[in-house]
Amino acid sequence: MPRLVLASQSPARLATLKSAGVTPEVVVSGVDEDKVLADATERFGELDPADAVLVLAQAKAEEVASRLEESWADAEAPADGSPADVPADVIVVGCDSMLEIDGTIVGKPADAATARERWRAMRGTKGVLHTGHWVVDLRDDAAGGTGGTLGSTSSTTVWFADIDDDEIDAYVATDEPLHVAGAFTIDGLGGPYVERIEGDHHGVVGISLPLLRELLTDLNIPWRQLRNA
Incomplete structure (x- = not known):
């Protein structure tokens, strides 16, 4: 069964x-x-937001994949002369998310003042949450490895509620907006301030399950093989 490595602290x-x-x-x-x-x-040249998140997702996945391969290469073989016990069935996935508003890329706010300013600008309007996904196949031949490395971007339109300054201040005071792309969540304290979306809900959370399934399918990995026994 393939083992998934998530190159993200989210x-x-x-x-x-x-x-x-x-x-x-x-x-x-x-x-x-x-x-x-x-x-x-x-x-x-200048990257559009959908490409920027894909570039970052690729960099994250490939950096972790390279680090894992180096650690496996350095693994010592047992004293009895048998081969070193290194994983043969690993898949690495990296992700990155950014919010686009009026063509401008918005990442994590640097501080509370920036988060407040951002929410005052985006309340009552909409943005597009882009999440790049990149997958690296580190499986060996015996485990069905393809050596593939591929990715794609999930883009979902998000409509924000027209909330007042007091509500914005209270939300920013929770500290949550400072740790997420676009200064909001849809699955946490920011959920009440998202009126609706057009696209994949999971992509807004940070990883699109349907898109990840498609990428894994391209590597000949059925989703069911990843599910816990």
Whole structure:
């Protein structure tokens, strides 16, 4: 059975996978997001938000995959001469999310003042939450490995409630908006301030289960193989 490694420290992504019956191992990537985006912009020109999150998701997944392979290569073989016990069935998935409002990319707010300013700008309007997904197949041949590395972006339109300043201040005071892309959640304290969405709910939470299933299918991995026994 394939083992999923989630290259993200997001509790929401982990909880979403667990609710779908998949318990991944979490290995947080160490990529410098600003540098990754700067390098990509230098190579390809200005990135639109859907491409920016995909570039970051790829960087996270491939950095973790590279680190895992290095650790396996350094693994010592047992004294009896048998091969080192290294995983043969690992799949790595990386994700990144950004909110786009009027063509502008919005990530995590730097502080409470920024979160308040952002909510005052987006209340009563809409944005598009982009979540990039990237999958790296580290399985060996015996486990059906393809050596594949591929990804795609989930984009969902989000309509925000027209809340007053007191409500914004109270929400920002919970500290939740400071830790999430776009300064809101749909599955937490920010849920009452999201009036409706058009697209995949899971993509707004941080990982689109239907899109991940499609990517895994392209690697010949049926979703049912990931579910906990």
